[in-house]
Amino acid sequence: MVTERVEDDHIEDLEEDQFIDPNDVLGEVEMDGDLPMDEDEEDGAAGEHPPDEEIVWEDNSMQHFPNHNGSVFAISTHPAAPIAASGGEDDLGYIWDITTGDELVKLTGHTDSVTSTAFSADGELVATGGMDGKVRVWRRVGKDSYKSWEFLTELTGPDEVMWLKWHPKGTVLLAGSNDTTVWLWQLPSGNTMQVFAGHMGPVACGDFTPDGKRIITADAEGTLIFWDPRSPTPVFKLSPSNGRFALDGITSLAVNPASTLAVVGGANGGVRVISLSKGEIVGALAGHQEGESVEAVQFVELAAPAPLSGAAPSAGGVVVTGATDGKACVWDLSTMRLRATLEHGDAVTSLHRLPPPKAHLIVSASADKILRTWDARTGTLVREHKGHSAPVLGAALGMGGDVVVSAGDEGVCLVFPTE
Template sequence: MNSDDRHNQYDEEEDVEETFVDDDDVADVAHYEGEEGDEDMAMDDDDDDDNEQGDGGERSEILLEDDSVQGFFAHKEPVFSVDLHPTKQNLVVSGGSDDRAYIWQLDTGEQIAELSQHGDSVSAVRFSSDGSLVATGGMDGKIHVYSVDKREQCATLDGPDEIQFVDWHPKGNVLLAGAQDASLWMWSLPTGDFMHVFAGHSAPVTCGRFTNSGRNIVSGAEDGSLIVWDPKTAAIVRQFTSQDERFHQGAITSLAIARDDQVILTGSVDATAKLVHVNGSILGSLGNATESVEAVGLCDVLPLAATGSVDGSLSVWDINTMRLRTTLRHDDSVTRVLWHESSPMLTSVSMDCSVRTWDARTGECVRVWRGHQAGIMDLALTHDGRTVVTASDDGCCLVFSE
């Protein structure tokens, strides 16, 4: 996420004391409420030209169709990140360019807590693997960590520059963050003890995560490099760079890791995706897009990969043969894709304001949901894949369910 392009700093006239508060008396908020909040915005044809949402840019028309079953509307500016609690799937955390993050309830849209305010946009939010903690990372270079059950802040982490992503170790309360200053940092929680800084990229780190076993860390950067790290020593285990002409010749935007941790898929602004093995082999290039590949995913149950592009294409690949199976399509940039757990179903979101679920075996679009008034930036899926939570440039989070 580029801080110049994707967020507006929320300037406070006075310093605001950090808070982590309950909000049991949240008033019902009208869907797409006006700035004054006194009356619902009229959604008929006569008012279409006057209605705008957040900072999502100009739109030729307002989408009148709304398939959402619930929503959260406390954010008044674009929402960048959303995550579902791993066990209590009725709890959602979201963060956005209003410098704020909230925990709220999926089924009612009720605000459970407002988390401590950042000094700049909240670029990443994530529940820990066991759900006991939640972290919010900001473009102010700070990470706030809270106890979910006690609703208390337990640590504020400093060190990196603007936070690009956060990720939790799959088997312990260890937090990883990637930053604009080309570094990655790691801490032990809830104490907040610093563990390692990872130095090896020469440009902002754009994506990264622990492997599924937790034995390694994988990160990608704007310099076109992909690095596999040893989290115990912060040493580089494997590195792929643009010096190898078979690899990316542009910034890496996204990555996915196979369930067995042996294969990594990366997307890049060079309009390709690359499939690599952790042993250092470059297995192949997936090149169906005409513009930047912004989203990638690997299926857990079949040897399939998905790549989503700024050109609106969503390509499904057979990774055994490296052949294109089918090309699916949104009407605008594909921003995020998620494979369903233990299923060949795939859900994607786009700047065209839609959520679409596909059967990757047939290429059939089995579901289309609409309701946002601006592009969708992030999504989270319940374990059964039947409910989707979205974060949008229109300043809203919506819930869609079968």
């Protein structure tokens, strides 16, 4: 295992005035066949249907971005500006304008599919990760607009990039690889801060905790590891050797706002709640069909905290899990019970919580070609977002949660109002 520790001070700076609460609270229209063609239709009217039989494709999107030549695998949005970064199987990434659909920058240099895109917390950098193992980073030019970007550096090390995550407060980039390693770089220098080893399979998911002090990663073999960014040694590890943690591989995870609980989803449809301070399982949630992979996990806030209450972020809360059974399940972690079930016609591919004061609203994307906005408090459907002609592979919220930007298997990105 290779580690470089030259950036320890940077992590320490990021942690200034941060803390972890030590107390966990447990608690689409099909025809039946070809229509017959009349003889008088040979002059050019062939194939035309009476008005009441016309096939109409519903599209309530605000904007299209059709520049990709192949499936779009990744989509992310800028934290402040109305722009998005997408990546696809054409080995390209793009930065484009959400409001006009105009291409701003073509992100080149990959030799295989671009599977990840991500903007840094300050919006000054954007990274792309690909199946070629490359992580390429671009930097905004000037301070007047977000329409001009320049290539900054290429980071290498992983065999195939599975996902990318930026530190919530700094220019530190985390990547998971299919070769069992996890990489940590500091930008703009591009220096490797750490290479974490300890997984036994492709690192399917991972992230920084919301407070920025820890890293959580999980692999396709079913192992979850909690890390201190400054150390190559795990804080704790949970593996399928623990019978209660046998998930046939971990496919998704999320950490609550207080950085005290993690919820992980498995390939077998299982969901587990983990105390990050104790390093142990504190709950098992059974709501998805057995053998249906849990593809997304997202915490939501059903009520705003009382002003000036001084209360720490909730260690419990409500979490939503989405799976290939077409269900998004809303769970109350204080009771470990199911609150509501949100139904799609096919696999749920991603979940996205709106920011306050609409943090009770969640957007789900699905292989049924539709995105939906729900009220997680009641399970009520607020709006359907239609326009894709193929499965929606990913999505991201933009413009302060006013829009959702989606990535389609047909090669098109769409923009919808969330409400």
